Amino acid sequence: MENKKETKQRIGAWLLDIGLVLLLVAVDQLTKSAAVNRLAGQEDYILIDGVFQLHYLENHGAAFSMLQNAQIVFVIAALVMACVVIFVLSKVPTGKRYVAWHICLSMIFAGGIGNLIDRLRLSYVIDFLYFSLINFPVFNVADICVSVGVGLLVIFLLFIWKEEDMQFLDLKKKKQA
DSSP states (O other): OHHHHHHHHHHHHHHHHHHHHHHHHHHHHHHHOOOOOHHTTTEEEEEEETTTTEEEEEEEGGGGGOSTHHHHHHHHHHHHHHHHHHHHHHHSOOOOHHHHHHHHHHHHHHHHHHHHHHHHSSEEEEEEEETTTOOOOOOOOOOHHHHHHHHHHHIIIIIOGGGGGGGGGOOOOOOOO
16 A cells, blocks of 8 residues: 555646646647638648648548548547556656656647547547648647657657666566565
8 A cells, every 4th residue: 555655646646647638638729729710721821931831631531641531440549549548657656757757648648639539529630730841741739749759758768768667567466475
């Protein structure tokens, strides 16, 4: 059983997770709302000529417009992802050493939820950020959250965290001697 200090740390970690998720989902939804109100049916808004612009797009598929109109696949995938992230977050220890885990997983969760909201509400995802210089697919804040969260997680897993930093992920119960 946890002592009071560990309980307070666990509550603090969950509050950080929930607060970050709520903040990122709110930013995602607010920017998508602004895109609908300011960009839908309008010419692209050029921020840096030939490099970056705001371009309204209703994406009925996944990244790079794959799997067009396969909404049930995306909803199921988002729900599975949410369950996995919540499970892993429940296993992540508390303390400064593990704050990056909480941030990365919260970003991934928020991005998945942000796009899931669009899919359930609209049957498509609102995208509006476009790097025309490299003809990168149009994306949104939720996509940024998932990409940055996964990217940081991979960097931490490969180059920063050591095996003992990830022992909490071992699902096998170790026999005590």
